[in-house]
Amino acid sequence: MDKPAEGDYSIEDCGIDHEQYFPGVGTAYTGWDSVFTGIGETLREAIEDALESAAQGDIDTTNIDPTAGFSSSELDAPLHDPTDECQSDDEDCPHHHYAAFFVRGE
Numbered sequence: 001m002d003k004p005a006e007g008d009y010s011i012e013d014c015g016i017d018h019e020q021y022f023p024g025v026g027t028a029y030t031g032w033d034s035v036f037t038g039i040g041e042t043l044r045e046a047i048e049d050a051l052e053s054a055a056q057g058d059i060d061t062t063n064i065d066p067t068a069g070f071s072s073s074e075l076d077a078p079l080h081d082p083t084d085e086c087q088s089d090d091e092d093c094p095h096h097h098y099a100a101f102f103v104r105g106e
């Protein structure tokens with residue numbers, strides 16, 4: 001697929017969730033044709049992961065600014081507060097930041 005034009009894609013912050021409880025993201029009734037989800041320790045990593053999946057799905061993401069519309073405090077917010085019982089460097093931390101990349105027209 002060619003580079004999606006402005007307005008033919010959207011990046012959404014799906015927040016932090018437990019990997020077993022994340023409901024997933026679908027395109028039914030959204031007007032989008034495809035969605036790629038990404039995970040990471042921060043929103044920034046999650047968006048980059050979602051764009052990487054899209055690129056593997058043959059979507060040219062080279063012109064897309066993964067940080068557009070988000071502040072750096074949103075992009076780099078830590079997964080856990082220092083007081084949380086679970087910390088992201090725990091080996092069995094089941095939490096991820098999730099992001100979705102929606103695309104129209106294929």
Ligand SMILES: [Zn+2]
Nearest residue numbers: 086093094095
């Ligand atoms: Zn955790």
